[in-house]
Amino acid sequence: MTDTTTQAGTAPAAPPQDIRVGVIGVGRMGADHVERISRRTKGARVSVVSDYLRETAEKVSASAPGSRVVDTPEEIIAADDVDAVLIASPGQFHRDQVLACIAAGKPVLCEKPLAMNPQDAYDVVRAEHESGRSCVSLGFMRRFDTGYGELKDALDAGELGTPLILNCKHRNADVLPGFTNVHMVYDSAVHEIDAISFFLEEPVVSVQTITPRSTENAPEGLSDPMLLLLRTASGTVVTDELYVSTDSGYEVRTELVGSKGVATVGQESGMVTTQQAGGRWGGAVPADFRPRFVDAYDAEVQAWIAAVADGSFVAPRSATAWDGYVAAAVCEAAERSLTADGPVEVQLLERPS
Ligand code: ISE
Numbered sequence: 001m002t003d004t005t006t007q008a009g010t011a012p013a014a015p016p017q018d019i020r021v022g023v024i025g026v027g028r029m030g031a032d033h034v035e036r037i038s039r040r041t042k043g044a045r046v047s048v049v050s051d052y053l054r055e056t057a058e059k060v061s062a063s064a065p066g067s068r069v070v071d072t073p074e075e076i077i078a079a080d081d082v083d084a085v086l087i088a089s090p091g092q093f094h095r096d097q098v099l100a101c102i103a104a105g106k107p108v109l110c111e112k113p114l115a116m117n118p119q120d121a122y123d124v125v126r127a128e129h130e131s132g133r134s135c136v137s138l139g140f141m142r143r144f145d146t147g148y149g150e151l152k153d154a155l156d157a158g159e160l161g162t163p164l165i166l167n168c169k170h171r172n173a174d175v176l177p178g179f180t181n182v183h184m185v186y187d188s189a190v191h192e193i194d195a196i197s198f199f200l201e202e203p204v205v206s207v208q209t210i211t212p213r214s215t216e217n218a219p220e221g222l223s224d225p226m227l228l229l230l231r232t233a234s235g236t237v238v239t240d241e242l243y244v245s246t247d248s249g250y251e252v253r254t255e256l257v258g259s260k261g262v263a264t265v266g267q268e269s270g271m272v273t274t275q276q277a278g279g280r281w282g283g284a285v286p287a288d289f290r291p292r293f294v295d296a297y298d299a300e301v302q303a304w305i306a307a308v309a310d311g312s313f314v315a316p317r318s319a320t321a322w323d324g325y326v327a328a329a330v331c332e333a334a335e336r337s338l339t340a341d342g343p344v345e346v347q348l349l350e351r352p353s
Helices: 027-040 054-062 073-078 091-102 118-131 146-156 181-200 294-309 319-337
Strands: 018-023 044-050 084-087 110-111 137-139 163-171 203-209 226-232 237-243 250-257 262-265 273-275 280-282
Touching: 018 027, 018 073, 018 294, 027 044, 027 054, 027 294, 044 054, 044 073, 073 181, 073 262, 073 294, 084 091, 084 294, 091 110, 091 118, 091 137, 091 280, 110 294, 118 319, 137 294, 137 319, 146 181, 146 262, 146 294, 163 181, 181 203, 181 226, 181 237, 181 250, 181 319, 203 319
Parallel strands: 018 044, 018 084, 084 110, 110 137, 163 237
Antiparallel strands: 163 250, 203 226, 226 237, 250 262, 273 280
């Protein structure tokens, strides 16, 4: 039990208040965040949730003690019992919801992508700049992955020399219905595009999309697998192999080829088993990004809550609105390259000073 006795004349110290988080969108990812905040995040609790399916919101709210359900994102952002907002709605709603958080002066962690085009993403950058304070964190959780962190530290320490090639592989067992080539770029490849900002800290100047013949597992109209070839300002080349209907499991691997060495992350094999039946040797593959990146998501949300609590609002390693804009600009060039011959130039607006 906590000892609350004090010396005569001094008031007892007020216990630190939990940060009250409102969660917009509690489908697959939002529900995962509600569970994380309710069970594993220190100094935070979920106070309000909303979803376009009221029934889903009620079910998820029932798992978060003390939370309530409202009908609209606007109600969450305006609520007196919401100190910070987590947005996990579909990407096309992010711009308006983030702008509303900026207008309300509330710190926000928005799942990627920031927007489905660079213009919308830049609106957020400008609005945050004009508000005079940074309050937008973007959910590129891989920045908080241990392997990503190790590779970044090795690069920064010069252990790998000059980065020459970054090879990325991104494989999903399957995707949600309605997933198109545009989602492949803005929803999936956007992670590797942000990885370029994170690891190499320089702009992408051009991108080319290559589409081999598709797997028979791919949904109608989706070019799967898809290959992106990107070139940075200083000449590093990035390959991104996306394959989202493998029908097996979730794999994300990153290999940096440097002038002094090659480093690979994402090859965790966990337990390896020899099975008598079938004569096979091997380990398990995570089903999707939630188990694969659970530690990264936990670390990301915990760092965000700490930043909200100390008033800085954006954690040091977190992606910002600017990172979201840069990613959207590269995605737009990748989208254009789907129907163009050869590489497409990336156009970037000036960063507000
Ligand atoms: C999904 O939206 C994610 O963000 C996952 O991390 C990614 O692997 C998947 O391809 C996306 O659809």
